[in-house]
Amino acid sequence: MSDIADGSLAYEGVKRIEWADRSMPVLRQIRERFADERPLDGVRVAACMHVTTETAGLIRTLQAGGASVALASSNPLSTQDDVAAALAEEFGAQVFARAGIDREGYYAHIHRVLETGPDLVLDDGCDLVNTLHTDREDLLGTVKAGCEQTTTGVIRLHQMVQEGALRFPVVAVNDTATKHMFDNRYGTGQSTLDGIVRATNTLLAGKTIVIAGFGYCGRGLAERARGLGARVVITEIDPVKALDAVLQGFTVQPMAEAAPHGDVFITVTGNRDVVNADHLAAMKDGAILANSGHFDVEIDVRALDAMAVRVHRNVRPQADEYVLDDGRRLVLLAEGRLVNLAAAEGHPAAVMDMSFADQALTCAWLVTAHEGLAPAVHDVPAEIDGEVARLKLASMSVSIDALTPDQEDYLHSWRIGS
Incomplete structure (x- = not known):
């Protein structure tokens, strides 16, 4: 049943x-x-x-x-x-x-x-x-x-x-x-931005988008956000991934440095408290918070709730506005859960x-x-x-080459010199 x-x-x-x-x-x-x-x-x-x-x-x-x-x-x-x-x-x-x-x-x-x-x-x-x-x-x-x-x-x-x-x-x-290639990079990259746009109807061109994590999901997001005209900032803990982001032309900063400047924050790390109370306290009025990691722990929603003096639920579908004591408003999408599935249709x-x-x-x-x-x-x-x-x-009606017998032999023999 x-x-x-x-x-x-x-x-x-x-x-x-x-x-x-x-x-x-x-x-x-x-x-x-x-x-x-x-x-x-x-x-x-x-x-x-x-x-x-x-x-x-x-x-x-x-x-x-x-x-x-x-x-x-x-x-x-x-x-x-x-x-x-x-x-x-x-x-x-x-x-x-x-x-x-x-x-x-x-x-x-x-x-x-x-x-x-x-x-x-x-x-x-x-x-x-x-x-x-x-x-x-x-x-x-x-x-x-x-x-x-x-x-x-x-x-x-x-x-x-x-x-x-x-x-x-x-x-x-x-x-x-x-x-990794299709689901994480191309799927998450497109569907996350789709969810943010559906929930907020915001123009991404000209915005500063802070992406926490530069794995396959973060790369796909960064590529597509840049393609839509956004300025992209990456936060990372892995030096190799951070270097990769720099060499692809993205700005790389700690979240504490990025927090005051971001218009949209997107977490895709698989870890908790990637956006914490200190970061929330530094954000500008109207900042948008979205998570595309699997669980609703990447943005510290409890801290956000404790900081707010008022919460306006569903100012738009899947968008809650938190008003802080100094009048700044932070907008949390999909309750901090997967924004691409809650505010859009997923991949x-x-x-x-x-x-x-x-x-x-x-x-x-x-x-x-x-x-x-x-x-x-x-x-x-x-x-x-x-x-x-x-x-x-x-x-997709795409054909590719196949190895010849000689090529197979060459790849599997150590006796053939240069």
Whole structure:
């Protein structure tokens, strides 16, 4: 039995799922293959992911391969209620997701999907795996392996491995080359700015945009913000990434120096308190605060709330205005949660086509491969990543060269001199 907001929304959800599917040719090809080969027959999958039209494409692909799927949301503000209804009412998945549900309800939904006794778990931030290893150890017995979709989740998993806590193998789908390139760089870069513009209707040209973090997500954001005419400032703790940003022409400063000058602040670090009380106290009137890291801890929202003498909720959809005692106003988007999913629609479907193709093929591989894997964090096999890239190129009618036998010999022989 699913727990969704409104089953009558299913028709609208189906229309939007089918629209997204048009931009996901790689996943469509895998779905057709799965329908013929049935690599997931009898496999129970529990997933904690953003309930969006793109995720629906993955769920349908796993089902085509023979899996039964139970899905909970990995973020209450990202749930699309019409998609949840369509998956539950039209596509036969068990769905436990409602937009805007509170923390207690969020974890209740995670418990519900775990109670289906999954063979494989798909996670987006490690909350599913964390709950299994803390509150629901009684359900660990059936789980053979899992996949993790986010940088934040992979960091947590590595910490579990270091402490000897992880009880089954997990594949870091997040770390594939195709996922980093498409999802983090191009997806986050575009969808984050889309969310900020939808929430504020602000002109980015001429603004100073401060981006905390210069990983794949931060690079994509910086490139697109510069393309829209913004002055971009990067804050970093990693000297190599900071140097990379400098050599790409961006200003690099500590957050304390950037805080008084920024018009828009965007966090994409995976860490907490990246924007803290001291930074908030230094910001100019009207500064906009947005987070595109996985959890709502990167901006210290509690400190902001304590500093405010008044809070105007929803001055625009997904925009709350905090008034400080000196009259300055700071605007927090999406409650400090993922702005690209809460204030917009997340990554374009063409981006998630790549990430979810990696996910689907990895699930099929894990059905047999899990037996030879230790309880640790594992990479997606290179051949899966390469196959996804080849399928994507083919869908774009792009051809590439192939090595000749002589070239293969040259690359694999140490005896050939210069």
